[in-house]
Amino acid sequence: MRIGRYAEENRIYLLTANTLEREPVFENYGLGRVVIHQFREVQEQGIADSLAFVVMPDHVHWLIRLHRGSLGQLMCRVKSLSAKEINEAAGRVGSLWQKGFHDRALRQEDDLVFMARYVVANPLRAGLVKRLGDYPLWDAIWL
Template sequence: MPAFPATGRSALRRGRVSRPEQVYLVTATTRHRQPTFMDHARARLASQLIHARGTWGDAGLLAWVLMPDHWHGLLELGEEPLDRVVARFKAAVARELHASRLFEGKLWDRSFHDHALRREESLLGVARYIVGNPIRAGLAHSALGYPYWNAVWLDEDEPLPL
């Protein structure tokens, strides 16, 4: 029987390797790309969970943005595989939104996209790309005008330069 190329979620999983200390750009989309996080209460609760250290296990979250229909994160893995880290994040957000009665039904698409950063790629450049998403989408004129993002490079008084 001829082998058919993988499509959809199986294509995303094929070749996925989790390496400790590797930095990944991760994108998770809401179910059917619904603008679930246009709602302030949902976005605020999700952001609190994104900030919670327990959400990430031994991985480090370097930068992130929550958009109306997706989330981008820059993650540095520990020993736990990437798929488990992302699954825990998605489950935590869905569980809390359901428990708070802010959302019903399936929140996230089943899979996610990831890109392992190469040595020559700039962490700060990728972080700027991530937090610049709301500006490119027309949701804000500057990073300071959009509340649902963060990066480890921030001082308390100084935002990530764009």
């Protein structure tokens, strides 16, 4: 974990991770779905609730409520399992993800719906689509 990073149970975090050298791996829809599968596995196992996410071509944003464990353990799990599956599916070798990740703890007064909309609107701001419904690799519990 980064110096000063502290994870609290039941706290909401915005997590961001980039692919190695910002390679646009997730332009391939099927490979992006692998990451989403890992997000859902984490939720099914009671580690964290996925509140919103978007898988962009070269990075992910994931809004979660952490239930147990640390952010480092969570991201290590998601990144390692998704990398293994993606490398097998795409005939890749080596690292998929940049080391580390960015996290932001949200305060209670932060507007979660606003943050979720910010996360899922990334494809619009990046000019990948003209309507959010046209981008396939996102979800949010409020929308």
